[in-house]
Amino acid sequence: MNTGHKLQVIVLSALLLLSLTVGAEQTVPGTVEEELHALSLHSGETVKLLRRLVSQRAEEQRLKRLQVAVLALQLRSNAIGDVESRIRTLEDRATEVRNATAQLEAESKRIDDLAQDDRLAEEGRTQLQATKTQIETQIELAARRLWSLESQIVDLQNELAAMRRDVDALEEIVAEGLGDL
Numbered sequence: 001m002n003t004g005h006k007l008q009v010i011v012l013s014a015l016l017l018l019s020l021t022v023g024a025e026q027t028v029p030g031t032v033e034e035e036l037h038a039l040s041l042h043s044g045e046t047v048k049l050l051r052r053l054v055s056q057r058a059e060e061q062r063l064k065r066l067q068v069a070v071l072a073l074q075l076r077s078n079a080i081g082d083v084e085s086r087i088r089t090l091e092d093r094a095t096e097v098r099n100a101t102a103q104l105e106a107e108s109k110r111i112d113d114l115a116q117d118d119r120l121a122e123e124g125r126t127q128l129q130a131t132k133t134q135i136e137t138q139i140e141l142a143a144r145r146l147w148s149l150e151s152q153i154v155d156l157q158n159e160l161a162a163m164r165r166d167v168d169a170l171e172e173i174v175a176e177g178l179g180d181l
Contacts, residue, residue, distance in 0.1 A: 066177035072170055073171065076166055083159055083163065086156055090152050101142045101143070111135070
């Protein structure tokens with residue numbers, strides 16, 4: 001039995017005892033009709049008190065649910081901020097990878113142009129080809145890294161969309177709860 005129910009039982013017991021005591025003082029002992037009438041008057045007051053207690057209890061429960069919804073809304077909003085920050089960080093990294101890839105591709109093109117020069121010795125061409133192979137390997141690694149970053153961004157954006165739906169639902173609950181106040 002929780003504290004609220006114990007309190008209600010104590011209040012009921014006290015009111016019934018009070019109604020019997022007050023009823024005994026207001027009626028002439030011996031007439032059953034008068035005692036029943038007095039008891040019915042006090043039991044009506046007891047019922048009113050019980051209704052008021054139940055109403056207060058329901059209001060307390062509603063306010064507690066509203067507090068929980070507000071807390072959940074705050075936590076979810078903070079989590080959204082964290083996810084948005086992670087997305088921005090990943091997008092910045094992806095931009096860096098794209099920029100580095102563009103530089104590597106420009107260097108590869110420059111090497112191709114140098115290799116076309118007829119004045120270049122065979123040894124120089126071999127060295128340029130080795131450098132170009134290394135650059136192409138770096139470009140391939142950058143492409144994989146970029147794909148990984150973009151995949152993580154998409155996953156976080158999906159998570160963010162779900163979190164925003166949760167926030168919308170919680171905002172509705174809070175708005176309804178505040179509207180009832």
